[in-house]
Amino acid sequence: MIEWIIAASVSYVVYRALRGETKTNSPINNETVTESFKFINLQYVNPPQNKIVLLGKTGAGKSSTCNALLGKNVFQTNVLHGATDVVFSVKYKNTYELYDTPGLLDGKILTESVLNTIQQSRIVVYVTDRQLYRPELAIVKALSSKQKAWNAKHSNSSRHLLLYVNQKDVWEQTMAKSEIESHSTAILKQVSEWIDPKDVAFGASAPYKKGKVLQPEIEALEKLITKYLV
Numbered sequence: 001m002i003e004w005i006i007a008a009s010v011s012y013v014v015y016r017a018l019r020g021e022t023k024t025n026s027p028i029n030n031e032t033v034t035e036s037f038k039f040i041n042l043q044y045v046n047p048p049q050n051k052i053v054l055l056g057k058t059g060a061g062k063s064s065t066c067n068a069l070l071g072k073n074v075f076q077t078n079v080l081h082g083a084t085d086v087v088f089s090v091k092y093k094n095t096y097e098l099y100d101t102p103g104l105l106d107g108k109i110l111t112e113s114v115l116n117t118i119q120q121s122r123i124v125v126y127v128t129d130r131q132l133y134r135p136e137l138a139i140v141k142a143l144s145s146k147q148k149a150w151n152a153k154h155s156n157s158s159r160h161l162l163l164y165v166n167q168k169d170v171w172e173q174t175m176a177k178s179e180i181e182s183h184s185t186a187i188l189k190q191v192s193e194w195i196d197p198k199d200v201a202f203g204a205s206a207p208y209k210k211g212k213v214l215q216p217e218i219e220a221l222e223k224l225i226t227k228y229l230v
């Protein structure tokens with residue numbers, strides 16, 4: 001497993017370098033791990049609103065995913081991490097609003113506005129482009145347990161947690177089929193205690209090949225979200 005993570009990370013770094021992207025993730029230190037535990041204080045008091053919030057590590061592709069879901073470039077994206085620094089929303093389908101948030105980790109703290117948006121949202125989409133780091137798993141666990149506690153008492157206003165695994169084009173360009181399979185299985189296994197495999201979607205929000213940005217492959221996530229819109 002360790003060799004595999006190293007191989008995947010190296011391929012990814014090489015891929016980004018080939019794209020001219022030289023900035024890589026900062027290592028995750030104890031401070032950021034501790035910060036992630038602020039999520040434990042998440043309180044669900046009021047019923048959820050028609051809001052969808054995208055959360056995840058910086059550079060995972062949250063803003064690109066919002067754009068792909070909307071079918072237009074509204075949210076700012078950047079190869080350099082930290083492109084999004086405030087919570088920003090736009091209208092989505094069926095009276096829903098789509099919320100983009102600043103990236104987690106990379107030394108970022110969880111702001112009040114992100115926490116409030118999570119508390120208000122019916123659907124939380126955790127976005128990743130690889131196996132989750134430990135602090136991310138802590139976040140997923142906290143979100144899932146708080147949502148389950150809420151849902152157990154309020155069957156007519158359920159909350160949902162989805163996982164979206166982005167950048168599948170990068171995997172396809174840097175890994176063999178068998179590696180992709182084990183990569184996918186490993187991610188499903190990592191979150192299996194908290195997220196049903198049926199609530200996991202794979203895709204590519206801003207696929208890139210030979211210097212060109214291609215059409216997003218976002219159907220799987222769209223389908224999942226649509227299932228939970230009320």
Ligand SMILES: Nc1nc2c(ncn2[C@@H]2O[C@H](COP(=O)(O)OP(=O)(O)OP(=O)(O)O)[C@@H](O)[C@H]2O)c(=O)[nH]1
Pocket residue numbers: 056057058059060061062063064065076077078079080081082083084085101102103104166167168169170203204205206207208
């Ligand atoms: N190849 C490829 N690149 C992608 C994909 N999705 C996003 N990217 C690229 O990844 C970089 C980061 O994407 P963003 O959408 O800005 O990421 P973010 O999660 O919003 O980042 P922060 O705002 O810093 O938290 C950009 O250069 C995107 O073009 C994808 O599916 N495939």
Ligand SMILES: [Mg+2]
Pocket residue numbers: 062063064076077083084100101102103
């Ligand atoms: Mg962003």
